Amino acid sequence: MVDTASVDGGDIEVLHRLEPVDLAVVRGRERDVEALHASFARDVECRLEMPTEQRSLATDPGTNGSDTAESLYEYQWDKQDQGIRDVHESYTRGEGTRVAVIDGGVAATHPALEHAVDEDLSKNFTEDEYGVPGPYAGGHGTHVAGIVAASDDGNGRVVGTAPDAEIVDCRVFSPIHDPDQFVFLGDVLAAIVHCVEHDVDVANLSLGAYLRRREEGVGRFWGRSIQRTTTYATREGVVLTHACGNWGGDLTKNKDYVDTSMSAGGLTVSATGPVGYMWGNDGLEEPVYRPASYTNYGVSAVDLAAPGGDSVADDHQSDMVLNCLAEPEFDDDGTYLGASYEYGYLAGTSMASPQAAGAAALIRSVAPGSNANQVKNTLQRTATVPTEYGKQYYGSGYLDTLAAVESVR
Structure with missing residues (x-):
């Protein structure tokens, strides 16, 4: 990454030109980059913050193996808790909004997403x-x-928070068959600039918010580059939502980590999850706003908590988040053969962050003139901190999508 956009000529290859923030991602010998007489730093590799749990449904729960396209909404405790059906019936389904998923790729032909993905902007x-x-x-x-925009209309069987929102697939990870799967931080910043250039309302980054300081060598240059890029995006109206990570750490005390959550004006989201959903008991053993066992936390690190799911018992996947999945297939040469589509459970802060992204899209849908800070403030103002648990898990509080939308109507 070079602290200038004027890098044409010579032996420098420009990979991404981020002219609005005077940055460029380039490839070249160090001496050639030094000859530009500009600040620079080697790109940083970030590992994908994978969900802590993943379970697929061999058959849909409660259908006895039937392939009928019945709704799976009863298993979506997260959407029920957030009053999503009430929002859709009374206010909006997210129409007129655009949400970028900066991630490892979106299956645009999944039955629950085939309505949503804009291939031209991806x-x-x-x-x-x-x-x-x-x-x-x-x-x-x-x-x-899917958590953002899955539609239960037509062939879809689960529902997202904002099913009429448009999805932009910003892929920053390479195929899963690569054993060293990672993302370059320069690619992520380029994706954020792309979001601004294409009028994206919300960009979700379920990437894991923190890097190991000693192992990754993140320094002052990258801090400035992140701040510059995210401030630009926020100023131009893009709401940035971020997963805060899954290793159960206090991010305000552990000095081995550096914040790269790109949260200047955005929202860093922790995860919650119930214990005992659909166990057949009279009530939950732990409520849906209970902090997930794996979630990172920290009073000054977390802005908001949202449903991310958890599984404290091996045989109780219903406490995780149910939505659409896609499993890619490659041959031995790495040729992509297609993907199988299904519905399944995941748990992680990666699942909590898009809950906030979908809620932000709903707010922008009913209040299209709101800027990024106003959307963020609405989500935080209508959130509440549960008295049973420490504030360090919640920031401003636990997401209340229905209350947030109602407050701007």
């Missing part, structure tokens, strides 16, 4: 040749997109 920010849209780096991005 972009591959890696150097592989697989293109977009597609679940090339696994099912993670498809599940995230």
Whole structure:
């Protein structure tokens, strides 16, 4: 990454030109980059913050193996808790909004998402040749997109928070068959600039918010570059939502980590999940706003908590988040053969962040003139901190999508 957009000529190859923030992602020998007489730093590799749990449905729960396209909404405790059906019936389904999923690729032909993905605006920010849209780096991005915009109209069986929102697939991870799957931070910043250039309302980054300081060597240059890019995006109206990570750490005390959550003006989201949903008991053992066992936390690190799911018992997947999945297939040469589509459970802060992204899209749908800070403030103002648990897990509080939408009507 170079602190200038004027890098034409010579032996420098420009990979991404981020002219609005005077940055460029380039490839070249260090001496050639030094000859530009500009600040620069080597790109940083970020590992994908995978969900803590993943379980697929061999058959749909409660259908006895039937392939009938019945709704799976009764298993979506997250959408029930957030009053999503009430929002759709009384206010909006997210129409007129655009949400970017900066991730590993979205399965645009999944039955629950085939209405949503804008192929023309979607972009591959890696150097592989697989293109977009597609679940090339696994099912993670498809599940995230489903939480935002899955539609139960037609062939879809689950519902997203904002099913009429348009999805932009910004792929920053390469295929899952690559054993060293990672993302370059420069590609992520390029994706954020792309969102601004194409009038995206909300950009979700379920990437994991923190890097190991000693291992990754993130320094002052990258801090300035992140701040510059995210401030630009926020100023131009893009709401940024971020997963805060899954290793159960206090991010305000652990000095081995540096915040790269790109949360200047955005929302860093922790995860919650119930214990005992659909166990057959009279009530939940733990409520849906209970902090997930794996979630990172920290009073000054977390802005908002949202449903991310959990599973404290091996045989109780219903406490996780149900939405659409896609499993890519490759031959031995790495040729993409297609993907199988299904519905399944994941749990992680990766699932909590798009809950906030979908809620932000709903607010922008009913209040299209609101800026990014106003959307963020609405989500935080209408959230509440449960008295049973510490504030360090919640920031401003636990997401209340219905209350947030009602407050701007």
